[in-house]
Amino acid sequence: MTTVLEIHLVAAYLVAVLALFVGWVPVGRRVMVAIIGLQVLIGAIAAGVAGANHLTLPKTLALHVIAALLAMAFYIVGRRVGDRGATVHALVLSALGFITVIATIVIGMRMSPNYLHG
Secondary structure (H helix, E strand, O other): OHHHHHHHHHHHHHHHHHHHHOOOOHHHHHHHHHHHHHHHHHHHHHHHHHHHOOOOOOOOHHHHHHHHHHHHHHHHHHHHHHHOOOHHHHHHHHHHHHHHHHHHHHHHHHHOHHHHOO
């Protein structure tokens, strides 16, 4: 189980770094949608492994998943709006996506404090 969670954590840092550096341009928004989708898939695998091992899932898991999907939605809509020429609105949506990515990571880190801190 810890291996899947470690992969999920490493991918979370990748998502954060990409959101910080490439999530602001049209191609970067496409990359963000793909990488967040991959991260959601890894998270679903982690939840499946936990379920197969009869572990109880954290109560804030639904909030974590909703926040991740909301971040993805911000980047999807930002890309669409940017393609239509509204670059300022696209940047605002990218900023909201970045904030939501960071919030999702914070929620995820608080779900498993014993695992992350020793």
